[in-house]
Amino acid sequence: MSEVDNWTARQKAFAILAIGLTLFFHGAVPFLMTPTLGQAVWTTGFAKSFANGPLYSIYAHDFGLPKPAAIAFGLAGALPESWLIRLGLRPSDAYAGMVALWFMVAFCSAYLISRAFEASRSVSILGAMTWMSMPTIWAHSGYSMLSLGIALLPFYFLVSLNLFQRLPVSGPKSSVFLHFGASLVSVFMDGYTFVMFAAGSSILLCYFLLTDISNRRYLITIALPVQISSLYLAYLAYTTYVGKGQFETSPIDFFRGWGLDLSFIAVPTKGFHWFLDFLGVSVPRTDAVYFGDASVWRTTFSLPVILAGLFAWWQVRRKRSVATGFLAMAIVGFFMALGPTLKINAIKPEHIQITQPRQQSAMMPAEYGLGPTGSTWISETLPGFKSMRASYRWSALGILALWASVIVWAGSSRRGSVAPVATLMLITFLNIPNLPQRYHSLTDNRAQFLQIDEDLIDKLRVSVKRNEVVAFAPWGNDFIANYLAPAIGFRTFNIGGDKNLTSAQANWPPAMLALNGELDKSKISLITKILWDRNADVVVIPYFHMLWSPHLWPCVDQTRAKLTEVSRDDWSAIPGFYCPDQRKIMLRSVIREIEKLPDVEVADSDLFATVRLRRQLAADMARY
Known part of the structure; x- marks a missing residue:
């Protein structure tokens, strides 16, 4: 972050345009759009109930009688939405405003990560746009807080990098409080992304412990205790709030059915990517034929960022760059996303399609895959991991890591280098959905x-x-x-x-x-x-x-x-x-x-x- 000059008018205009397009793209525009409907109604019920009570209210007293109801996930979204409702916004607009608030945090965090890796301002803004264009964010909008949690992954990892590498984002004391604050936001936003944050940041910490010898004492005496304590205290706060530490676990066939099919990574689903639909390379998919549900194949097309991330790592691998740490994160993320069984275009046999149509056969027996991946024990045994029953969602961690690798490449390239900029632009372009639709x-x-x-x-x-x-x-x-x-x-x-x-x-x-x-x-x-x-x-x-x-x-x-x-x-x-x-x-x-x-x-x-x-x-x- 060597630039110390003021923002130019062109940079300001680009930043305003980028943030405006991002919010418009995601439907986070009060008085015009709402990002989703069903989950918005559900979340807004809690927000409205909070708004009906005292300012400190975080339990719903209107429904779920006879006891006050804690929101199982999404308090970090419902609470600020309740504040907007108190200010007089309609519920639909309060929800859109809340999403806009967190998306701006996500955008700025992606920008700051880029600046931390010494990308120029303009490239950093482009990099933030690229992250916010990922299908794993916008195609999950129907899952409300999951979408927000995935979007906020750069925020969580910016805070982690700030703690591990003492980036010039905040002072030493502030980095501790920031990490604890990010852990609280994460656990009260969405459980899936909290586990991704905990796993991914721990991988990065291990990477720095192995490679950053001069900083190892600080990492062991300060960063490691802060990492463990902030994640544990956040989890403790969540379990205290909801009143239980563990929800019912799902059968391993659920993990298998919602595991990531490799064909979903490589070939997009028809009707979701404008240019790829135009080229005719998309294929139709429904739960009549595939295991799991539509979220598994609509949100996971990620071949462009995977190829770009691997190429970026290859370009910077000899510089002992943090990109290797990100690559380790990506490998873990995609490995866990596969679920217990490897699948390549795995479809339901005809007799199952007839006797157990659609969601009646969403879970997948092992015999319909190519073979075990080796993650069954992890999904059945490890705390946190055994709650990640929709296995494919781990792919968001891999996508974030590979995006970050491209950002590292962009920051380490010579000023004016076209290749990383063109790569970010191409990824963004390929991510665009059918905009009129x-x-x-x-x-x-x-x-x-x-x-x-x-x-x-x-x-x-x-x-x-x-x-x-x-x-x-x-x-x-x-x-x-x-x-x-x-x-x-x-x-x-x-x-x-x-x-x-x-x-x-x-x-x-x-x-x-x-x-x-x-x-x-x-x-x-x-x-x-x-x-x-x-x-x-x-x-x-x-x-x-x-x-x-x-x-x-x-x-x-x-x-x-x-x-x-x-x-x-x-x-x-x-x-x-x-x-x-x-x-x-x-x-x-x-x-x-x-x-x-x-x-x-x-x-x-x-x-x-x-x-x-x-x-x-x-x-x-x-x-x-």
């Missing part, structure tokens, strides 16, 4: 978010009073309950998120626990018992899908979103995702049976029905 998708996300408010919030607010306790029947992974409760002001047992649902169920009344699965006439007695026992003031029977409607409102056939043919097929294949009018017809006989009961009153509408005790009966019970 993406623009429509991002603006549709915000439009659907607002439509949920208009179609559902306003109508439900008329039927359910503030502070009433609500039970949605039947229950499931009820993403939209997170948002409805704090937005309207009622309280509910229902909650979205597998981990959150498991935690809440431990304290539910028996009648509520039994109200799962399909709603039929046999469940009517459970509905009335919940009301008679005063566990809830009202039972809401939704005709919209509590999990999938907040991802695509209200359903495939009635959405206003502009769907591609591929995405329409994917949505249509989800079992049970019916439109509200179809669901209402399916439940008509159940509703009529409930209406016959003498002690309850039913109010039916297009999107839901409410069941509550008759007013006089409820009033009499309230007096005793």
Whole structure:
């Protein structure tokens, strides 16, 4: 970082343009776009609940009754979003604003890493753009905090390099606090990227211990204790917050099904990369044929950065450069991404495609791969690693490491060298998705978010009073309950998120626990018992899908979103995702049976029905 002159007007303009394009590209533009929908609704529920309470509130008191709910992942996103909601932003815009905040941190961190490796300002800005263009970031937007966690990997590793190599980013004392702060952000953003941060930074520390003899005493006496203690304290803070240290582990076939197929690295999936689609080198992929789910093959195309990173390492290998440490990180990242079994275009046999269609056969038995990779013991035994069930996500660590190798090459090249700049530009260009299609998708996300408010919030607010306790029947992974409760002001047992649902169920009344699965006439007695026992003031029977409607409102056939043919097929294949009018017809006989009961009153509408005790009966019970 030898340049000490002020920024030129051209550099300032380039930086502003680069950050603006990055935020626009990712949909982090309040009042115009929202980066995703379903996870945005889920996260915003927590943020809105925090905003309804004191400024220090970090638990949701509106849903997941009877106990306050800790957000299983993403507190580092939901909390700042709650601050934006307090300032008066609409939920959809508060979510976009929160994402913009963290993406700017990610962009600036990528820039600072480039400057630390002595790349020029302009090349550093380009390098940051290249990182933010990676499919592993933008194609994970539907997973909200995972996308943010991956984007923030340069921030985590900038802090680590600052501690290990005493970069001129902060003073010695500040580097300790920065490392602890980054560890806290990481663990409360996303568990996957926290484990990547811990593993990757430990690899770098080992590399410096082996190669940096003059600095070894400092690394052993200062850097190593800080590394261990900050990661441990961050993990301890997380387990204290969520109330448990370990969630249920998944079978090894899950790791195998979500393992990285080598063909996904080399050949992009059709419909996701504009120029490569134009060249005709992309191939269509669906979960009807491949194991895992769409995230495995849509987010992992990385051949350009792999080739560039390896070439960059070759160029600087004799300079005892940190690029060798990054190469070790990349090898570990991609090795763990493969999962327990090596796969090259591994597809489901025809009999499985027929008897166990799509997600019913997402997990993969070992016999359908080429052979073991040797990581089974690691995934089954080591803490942290055994929670990384979507193995392919380890590829983000490898991509980050190879990108950093290109940055090291750019910084070590002669001023004006064209090759590293051209390489960064080419990677960025090949990463570009179909921009018109993406623009429509991002603006549709915000439009659907607002439509949920208009179609559902306003109508439900008329039927359910503030502070009433609500039970949605039947229950499931009820993403939209997170948002409805704090937005309207009622309280509910229902909650979205597998981990959150498991935690809440431990304290539910028996009648509520039994109200799962399909709603039929046999469940009517459970509905009335919940009301008679005063566990809830009202039972809401939704005709919209509590999990999938907040991802695509209200359903495939009635959405206003502009769907591609591929995405329409994917949505249509989800079992049970019916439109509200179809669901209402399916439940008509159940509703009529409930209406016959003498002690309850039913109010039916297009999107839901409410069941509550008759007013006089409820009033009499309230007096005793």
